Structures are given as structure tokens and as C-alpha cells.
Amino acid sequence: MTNDKLIQVKDLKKYYKGDRIKALDGVTVDINRGDVMVVIGPSGSGKSTFLRSLNLLEVPTSGSIVFENVDITKKTGPDGKKLDIDLHRQKMGMVFQHFNLFPHMTILQNMVLAPVQVKGVPQAEAEKKALELLERVGLADRADAYPIQLSGGQKQRVAIVRALAMEPDVMLFDEPTSALDPEMVGEVLDVMRELAREGMTMVVVTHEMGFAREVGNRILFMADGKLLEEGSPDAIFNHPQNPRLQDFLSKVL
């Protein structure tokens, strides 16, 4: 196994109600370090399920996910002990469509909770780091505000740096701009673009085709729980092969 492959997904399946609903139907793909992988496809195609399976928010029916050389779908780790999924989730930051900030905590408290409670970072150090991250997204002055006092775009920027505070090896984005007012989409995409430029490995489920084309280095097209086509932005957007992809692009572009 080379170290370049950060996540290896093999024949991933997620069935509901016995096997009547196939949300994921055998997805195999490798995610390399530094990849900005954008997953596109019609709604109900299984792209969110795929993303949420990567950190086991959805437990797959079968298949394997090898993250940093550990199969996290197994019950026991490589050391023979019970696999501690929390250990692996720390290294996978996740950003949700609806931000999911903790409403009873200030922005700063939102950001230091996991570093302090999970990694044991001293409070003062965690706060310093949190303020630096907030500074990067232009929200340092809102550190003591509560989430409800922020706009949607601001909330999502906070959600991104909250995940970054754990210093993850990969960031998972689940339709990060879908719940935003149109004028706020840009500020969130800017932060993501910046993150990609710094070399962060990213998996992004989105409907923003402009972003996919510009920032992504690999595009996956999914439909009916299957990975139907994969390629560079140029290949996917300018020379689509699969008729489903051609049809999809004709509707969204």
C-alpha cells in the first residue's frame, strides 16, 4: 500500500429495507492525498450517503473503507483491539448542509470543544488556535457571538474552521452551500477554494458546477447508487461519455 492513498473505498453498499432500496450499490474509488474530489449527480443518486459513509455516519451494509491503512468498517482494529471509530473521525473533518453549529455555545466554545475534550489540548492553547482560524475566515470579532446571531454564510465558515481546529487529514463537505442564500454562496466557496490551494484533501458533494470545474481535480458522477463516470473536470464537463451524465449536464449547465 502506498501512502498516497488516503482513503480506499471498495465495493461499498448501503441497502435499506432488506435490499429493496439500494442507496449505494457497489462503489469503488481511491482518494489520494491532496485530491479535491467533487461528487456530482442527481438528487437521490447516493452521493450524500457515499460521503456520510466515509466517516461511518452511515454504516455501510457491506464493502470496506480503508482510511490511513485501517479498515474502519471492521469491528476490530489492526492491533486486535476493538476499533475506536472516534479516533479516525477526529482526522476526518465534516461540514454539513445545515451547518450544525451547537446553538447553546458561543462561536469560540463551538471551536474549542472537540480539541479540548477529544485531544486534550489545553483550553488557552485551543482558544488561541481557534482565534487564528477565525481570523483566517474574517470572523475573529464574532468569537463571543452565538450561532443564531450569524448569517448563514458566516455559520458555514465557522463550521469549516471548527472542523479544521481538529487538524484533520481530509475534509468532507456535504452540500455546504445548498442551504445558503445565493449571495452567501461565494464567501463559503472562497474559503473552500483557499483550503484546496493549501493542499487539503477534500471530498465535496455539491451542485455548484462552477466550483467543481474550477477547484476539483477529480469529478465523480453518481446515479442510482452507482459510480457511473470518473475523470478530470475537462473530461467530465467537456467530453462526457455516459448518457446519464450527458443528460444530467444538459439539465444543470
Add this chain to the structure above:
Amino acid sequence: MLTVQGFQKALEYWKLFLQGVVCTVSLSALTVIFGFILALLLAVCRMGRSKILKAIATVYVELFRATPMVVQIFVIFYVVFDGVKVLPGYKLFGFIRFDRFFPAVVALSLNSGAYLSEIIRSGIQSIDIGQTEAARSLGLSSVKTMRFVILPQAIKNILPAIANEFVTIIKESAICYTIGVQDIMSAVNAVKGATYRMAEALMIATALYFCLTYPTSKIIAHFERKMSAGDKR
């Protein structure tokens, strides 16, 4: 008929009433603590993955909610503790008979645990699943997710219902005089036995219970306002 003389006579036994207040307050406070712990356990069992624990907790809750308090307290006192034989005759604060007091705490806690667990369960289930997902995705364990993310929000939402339950506990505790606990109602009974008058003693008891329950609900309302800091724009 209420008379001034009647009140004077009843108030000659002020010490009994004072002891009654101490007893009622200790009884209620201990019930709140043990009842809450029990309720958390029951709520976790009912929402957990184990089918056996779920069944046990469900049967428990339904049983205690479907039977009268007075039956429960008699069963605990006369059956479970079998009279007073198994407990030491030790006296709390020098006057509260432990062998009566303890079974009362047990019975009230078991009862309020059943009610509180339903309140807690509904509170936890009212929190958006996205909160759990965000916490877990940051690497927080399920226990820490509960403690730092879910419970603070859930408790804020259910505080009015909890306050109501606490007030209910204070009021329900009055039934404990039937097994010889020296609470406020038992003071009423003692005055009645000594003076052959009950009306004035009952008025005093009414006032005392009100003075306990009303501030309790006000104090919790204060905390409720404090905890809703994240709600204001």
C-alpha cells in the same frame, strides 16, 4: 370554623411544623436527586440498543405511571422493607425517624424517576440529529456528545416540565405521613390529636406548602432565562 384562638393553639406546636418543613424539604430534595439519576438511566435504557434493557425500562415506567402513589408507597414500606425491621432506628437531625424516612425517599424516587425519564426522553429526542452527527464527526464519543451537546440543549427545553415535576414531588410527599414520616402533614395530624381542631393546622400547612412550591418554580424559571442565552439575537 377558623378562630384566632385556634391559630394560637396550633402555633403552640410551631416546633412540629418546623420539623415538618425540614422533613418535607429533605425528602423532596433527596427525591429530586435520586429520581433524576434514575430517570437518566431509564431514559438511556429506553433509547439504547439493548432490547432487554429497553423492555425492562418500559415496563418499569408504565407500571409506575399506571398505579396510585399511595399503593406504591405502601408496597415499598410494608412489603419491600417489611415493616421497619430491617432498617436502623437512627434519627436524622435528631428527630426524623430513618426507618420511615428512607422507604419514603425510595418510593418517591422510584415514582418520580418514572415520570422524569419520560420528560428527559422527549427532551433528548427533540434535539436535531444533526447535532449528534456534528459532534460525532468531530471525534466526540457518544457519552461526551450527550454531556456537552445534547443534554444542555435538551434540559433547557424541558426545564418547565422538570420544574413542574419538582413541584409535584413536594406536593406528593405529603402522602408519606401515612407511613409515619414526620413531614408537614404529620404535624397537622399531631396538632389535631392534641387540640381536637384541624382547620387552623391545615391552613398553616397550606401556607407552608405554598411557600415551598412557589419559590421552587420561580428559581427554576430564573435558570431557564439564564440558559436561553443562545436564543437571543
